[in-house]
Amino acid sequence: MRRQVLLFISVIFLSSVLGQVSYTINEEMSRGSLVGNVAQDLGLDVERLKSRNARVYSGDSREYIELSKDRGALLIKERIDREALCGQSTPCALHFQIILENPIEFYGVIVEIIDVNDNPPAFEKSEIQFKISESAVSGSKFDLERAVDLDVGINGLQNYLLKPTDNFALKLHNQADGSKNVEMILQKPLDREKNEHISLVLTAVDGGEPQLSGTMLILITVLDANDNAPVFTQPVYKATVAENSPEGTVVTTVSASDADHGSHGRITYSIRNTLDDVRHMFEVNEESGEVRLIGNIDYEKARNYQINLRASDDGGLTDSCKVIVDIMDVNDNKPLIKVMSKSNVVSEDVKTNTVVTIINIQDPDADENGKVQCVINENIPFLIKSTASNFYSLLTDSDLDRERASEYNISVTCSDEGVPSLSSSVTLTLQISDVNDNAPVFERSSYEAYIVENNTPGLSIFTVKARDADWNQNARVSYILEDSSVNGVPVSSYVSVSADSGVIHAVRSFDYEQIKDFQFRVKAQDGGSPPLSSNVTVKILIQDQNDNAPQVLYPVQTGGSLVAEMVPRSADVGYLVTKVVAVDVDSGQNAWLSYKLQKATDRALFEVGLQNGEIRTIRQVTDKDAVKQRLTVVVEDNGQPSRSATVNVNVAVADSFPEALSELTDFTHDKEYNDNLTFYLVLALAVVSFLFITCLVVIISVKIYRWRQSRILYHSSLPVIPYYPPRYSDTLGTGTLPHVYNYEVCRTTDSRKSDCKFGRAGSQNVLIMDPSSTGTMQRIQSEKSILDEPDSPLEVRPYCYPFLLKKQPI
Numbered sequence: 001m002r003r004q005v006l007l008f009i010s011v012i013f014l015s016s017v018l019g020q021v022s023y024t025i026n027e028e029m030s031r032g033s034l035v036g037n038v039a040q041d042l043g044l045d046v047e048r049l050k051s052r053n054a055r056v057y058s059g060d061s062r063e064y065i066e067l068s069k070d071r072g073a074l075l076i077k078e079r080i081d082r083e084a085l086c087g088q089s090t091p092c093a094l095h096f097q098i099i100l101e102n103p104i105e106f107y108g109v110i111v112e113i114i115d116v117n118d119n120p121p122a123f124e125k126s127e128i129q130f131k132i133s134e135s136a137v138s139g140s141k142f143d144l145e146r147a148v149d150l151d152v153g154i155n156g157l158q159n160y161l162l163k164p165t166d167n168f169a170l171k172l173h174n175q176a177d178g179s180k181n182v183e184m185i186l187q188k189p190l191d192r193e194k195n196e197h198i199s200l201v202l203t204a205v206d207g208g209e210p211q212l213s214g215t216m217l218i219l220i221t222v223l224d225a226n227d228n229a230p231v232f233t234q235p236v237y238k239a240t241v242a243e244n245s246p247e248g249t250v251v252t253t254v255s256a257s258d259a260d261h262g263s264h265g266r267i268t269y270s271i272r273n274t275l276d277d278v279r280h281m282f283e284v285n286e287e288s289g290e291v292r293l294i295g296n297i298d299y300e301k302a303r304n305y306q307i308n309l310r311a312s313d314d315g316g317l318t319d320s321c322k323v324i325v326d327i328m329d330v331n332d333n334k335p336l337i338k339v340m341s342k343s344n345v346v347s348e349d350v351k352t353n354t355v356v357t358i359i360n361i362q363d364p365d366a367d368e369n370g371k372v373q374c375v376i377n378e379n380i381p382f383l384i385k386s387t388a389s390n391f392y393s394l395l396t397d398s399d400l401d402r403e404r405a406s407e408y409n410i411s412v413t414c415s416d417e418g419v420p421s422l423s424s425s426v427t428l429t430l431q432i433s434d435v436n437d438n439a440p441v442f443e444r445s446s447y448e449a450y451i452v453e454n455n456t457p458g459l460s461i462f463t464v465k466a467r468d469a470d471w472n473q474n475a476r477v478s479y480i481l482e483d484s485s486v487n488g489v490p491v492s493s494y495v496s497v498s499a500d501s502g503v504i505h506a507v508r509s510f511d512y513e514q515i516k517d518f519q520f521r522v523k524a525q526d527g528g529s530p531p532l533s534s535n536v537t538v539k540i541l542i543q544d545q546n547d548n549a550p551q552v553l554y555p556v557q558t559g560g561s562l563v564a565e566m567v568p569r570s571a572d573v574g575y576l577v578t579k580v581v582a583v584d585v586d587s588g589q590n591a592w593l594s595y596k597l598q599k600a601t602d603r604a605l606f607e608v609g610l611q612n613g614e615i616r617t618i619r620q621v622t623d624k625d626a627v628k629q630r631l632t633v634v635v636e637d638n639g640q641p642s643r644s645a646t647v648n649v650n651v652a653v654a655d656s657f658p659e660a661l662s663e664l665t666d667f668t669h670d671k672e673y674n675d676n677l678t679f680y681l682v683l684a685l686a687v688v689s690f691l692f693i694t695c696l697v698v699i700i701s702v703k704i705y706r707w708r709q710s711r712i713l714y715h716s717s718l719p720v721i722p723y724y725p726p727r728y729s730d731t732l733g734t735g736t737l738p739h740v741y742n743y744e745v746c747r748t749t750d751s752r753k754s755d756c757k758f759g760r761a762g763s764q765n766v767l768i769m770d771p772s773s774t775g776t777m778q779r780i781q782s783e784k785s786i787l788d789e790p791d792s793p794l795e796v797r798p799y800c801y802p803f804l805l806k807k808q809p810i
Helices: 038-042 046-051 082-086 657-675 677-682 684-715
Strands: 017-026 034-036 055-057 065-068 073-076 092-100 105-114 127-133 141-143 157-163 168-174 180-186 197-206 213-223 236-242 250-253 267-271 282-284 290-293 304-313 318-328 336-342 345-347 355-362 372-376 382-388 391-396 407-416 423-433 446-452 460-463 478-481 495-497 503-506 517-525 533-543 551-554 562-567 576-579 581-583 594-600 606-608 614-617 628-636 644-653 740-747 754-758 765-769 799-806
Touching: 017 034, 017 038, 038 073, 038 105, 055 065, 065 092, 082 092, 082 105, 092 336, 141 318, 157 168, 157 180, 236 250, 250 318, 267 282, 282 304, 336 423, 355 372, 355 423, 372 382, 382 407, 391 407, 446 460, 460 533, 478 495, 551 644, 562 576, 576 644, 594 606, 606 628
Parallel strands: 017 105, 127 213, 236 318, 345 423, 446 533, 562 644
Antiparallel strands: 034 073, 055 092, 065 073, 092 105, 141 180, 157 197, 168 180, 197 213, 250 290, 267 304, 282 290, 304 318, 336 355, 355 391, 372 407, 382 391, 407 423, 460 503, 478 517, 495 503, 517 533, 551 581, 562 765, 576 614, 594 628, 606 614, 628 644, 740 754, 740 799
């Protein structure tokens, strides 16, 4: 078969349409036949066609042409029948586009289909009959059925031949639409007596190579005289009908007249169209000539119809006319939306005015009914713009943010301009892919967590939580403990952070008395590339636990000396004997102390203040009360469970120190005996030896001291200035015992009588007795007061042994 290739290539700069190319091919070409090398003609590389998924888009469900990506050529995909595709329309062409993606490009292609002579002329009937009166005059016309050739141009119907030509000749009439009416002209009068029946062969031939033809037999019956043929009132009738007109609608009425009378003047009407579908759409009333609609007409299928009518009388004479019916368009078709190419996923960092989707709009209606405008829903970052005839592009109109909207349902609505307007819509779903543009954000600006001291290492303390507005890997948060130090020690030796969950664990056991709080920073980092992060400060507060028992500061429990409080027998009710002073290194309610009297020699004589630890008399002291009183006081904190400490308080009920001292010796021995009888029995010999030696040393020391004092007093008129020990202070430096008090025990140098003098600031007395001295008082420093008795003679001036008195806090 003969192929004609490529008429021209034209580049049209209309938005996304980058070029157009045209080809010409013959119909009926076999599958796989070459149409043209589109890659070469458009200047496209074959690899570019492959990588960008080039394809053919015809806009129709049936594709006749396919693209070979390997060759860059257009090939016949399906046999093309020009007559079935275009009918009698010329020229006949296929219009389609070649689409390239990423980025989207498309090129227009027009393939013109050239007709080949594959259809012979054909008559609807194989034979027709005429009844012609012998009186028919020469020149009488007889309209013949036309042949139909589906081919066009030179391959279409070209001529008619009539054989034999003894009585008749053919006459052709060219029509405005290019067709030819065939008439048979009587050249020689008929003679029924000579030949009643005449047979003629009408041959229709085309101009193709080879030439094809079709024949029809004409049978003529010669009748007696009917010398007037019917005549239509006008050769052409015109009518207009809307495409939505119902069946039975009268299109027009034709009329013909015959000068004959009787049966020869009776006219019948008929449609003589043959191969087209006019007979399926229209009918004519044989008697009245009324043309009616019997089918559904569609402007989009045919915009006009030509009806060929014949008027015949009973004598066989005929006349013909044609009715041209114009179809008026009605807006009965919605716009058809076809998505040619689209991106289902768009990155959130895509630039503005990026083409997302291209759609094709088709409306087969005409004029205003076929003009279409498309819009999309509001308040979305997209716009739709017409890029070429019947093509629209969907573009981004502003920056996208997946965290604000991860998906868009874009509703495209296309409406025509008909009355009433018809519209169609389609919804496009567009996913927004994530970009790591958001750092993790903690739920709080800072955190505080509490943990009880003496915890188990590895204990979960608290959980920090950060959220990332991104998605998938970009939102996967890891937690990192930032390097820092607490009291010179790396914070990692105190706590650890779970990278996945953000759970903070204690690495060690905490002690509230050593550290009460510390802080550090935790970093939350996402899994994006590059990763983004943020920090938060976490403060850990150690909560106290009751893990320390109270410590008794006063009275001091010593193993080397006996501390006793002296209560005069004249003491009134509520007399302050002493005060138990204790502290607890815990805090809060764990350090709230209460004092209770656990045991006492005489419970009816003393009581202990629950909150202040003050030991007071609850009744008047009598002579019957024992001189030696021992009290056991329990100090408890308020923790759960509570802890406690006990202290023994020795009280001497006496009016003078000598009386108290004489009793305290036995008191000391009783205490030692009761405390550890076995121990003293074992060490009895060692103790007696030690006491004997100690007594000798003490006696000698006292003698030497008295001698030196007497010499000083004898040679000086100054008062005796005794040496006092420094004031007592609590071990923690809290000032719970800020003052000291002194007793002065005085004796004369030449008398065995002694006297006791109370200091001005004293409110209670302390007697310190060293058991190793067997009753001899130790000399202790006094804080103040120079003893002086101006009224006494110098030789009998008393010398004083100060005893330490301590004041407990109020």
